[in-house]
Amino acid sequence: MGGKTGIGDHIPAVQKTFKKIFNLGDEFVPDGHHFDHLFADGELFSVGNLTGKAISVSGHTPADLAYQFDDAVFVGDTLFMPDIGTARADFPGGDAHQLFHSIRKILALPSTTRLFMCHDYPPATRTAVWESTVAQQRARNIHVHDGIDEDTFVSMRNRRDATLEMPNLLLPSIQVNIRAGKLPPVETNVVAYFKIPVNLI
Template identity: 80%
Template sequence: MTPQIKAFFDPATWTVSYVVFDEIKGSCAIIDPVLDYDSKSSRTSIHSANQLIEFIHAQQLTVAWILETHAHADHLSSADYLKSQLGGKTAIGDNIPAVQETFKKIFNLGDEFAPNGRQFDHLFTDGELFQVGKLTASAISVSGHTPADMAYQFGDAVFVGDTLFMPDIGSARADFPGGNAHQLFRSIQKLLALSPTTKLFMCHDYPPAGRAPAWECTVAQQRAHNIHVRNGISENEFVTMRNKRDATLEMPNLLLPSIQVNIRAGKLPPAEQNGVAYLKIPINLI
């Protein structure tokens, strides 16, 4: 079956969230939802998430899955809020414990945080199949940006997370803890080996001046035009470019707050004795 797809672009974080649905059975999956966060006041809000809810109610859909392509470093996830409002199972790649273990040490998290993936309802393995109504989807491991990156394929549509960007932007960075430029190249090749007409949907777009935000292209377009991994670029050329470029990049604005929430499947840290939840900021560590 052909999936129906509705994209939601968040201009504050340049993130694209998706609702993928089977309009016959009325079942859907949500991919990479955003929890709005004001870094100046450290206040969260649910405007972006409520846009998804409004669409899902209007289409009379039932949520089967809330899918994360990885533990994002550039926006907070609203998966936990959406689950409380709509139901569905939260899911991510089965290498998420490696990411959780790394950041448990960085943030010196206590015994309340177990780095075993149990914060999510399901951990997908590479090649695992799952259902959204009549739609059969598959999880594709695309590690390299982080160890736990997953792409999700629904028919001729693949949601690639941060592994690839639009062809004029290129590819994800590979210098986060656990990242690996060699592995990122090989993961990208898995995507580029799909049928040329396969549609790829990005999680972010950072458009150059003069171009409006965009988030969909084909495998053929990526092969021909991606500035980092088009046809003819070798693994060693890519790794050299990626490592050199990554060394010049600043950390994402929301790295520290977002990771602490996203490794918890969108849950805030537990409230302390005064009833307030706190995010931790390590000094001179990252």
């Protein structure tokens, strides 16, 4: 369709981490060139007649971005709905301290700013939803409402992350994600393979 791929300009750090984990060969150069564009924090870009701003929100991974269009922010893997909390920070390269500061950056926006979630994991008592506001998050987010300091958040996030299982298909999907959606190259038998480290993660 002619679309282009973009990601945060910290993607080389993510690629270097997973190049080591998956023992990728010389064909994989972790410099971000797989993507058409690497967004810097605060960089402006156009989508048709709209002007967007890339906001670095590292913590879940080093390269996470949020995207702001006027009073709407697509928050990526940072915040969930207030009754669910926040994203995990225990993937390789993740950092709960960075995640806290990234979230506070979002929550410093005007209180009426609309926040669009990347994921929702609704309890049985409600259906899935995708939108909240800065005011709602600051008042009611169970992990990071106003009054929760960095040390409290990091302690909670680390304890909680230690109980979470690895998501299904995480390891194969990462090997596609770090190549901007492309499969690993075929080997000498003209077959492409995903690698699964059995004694590392």
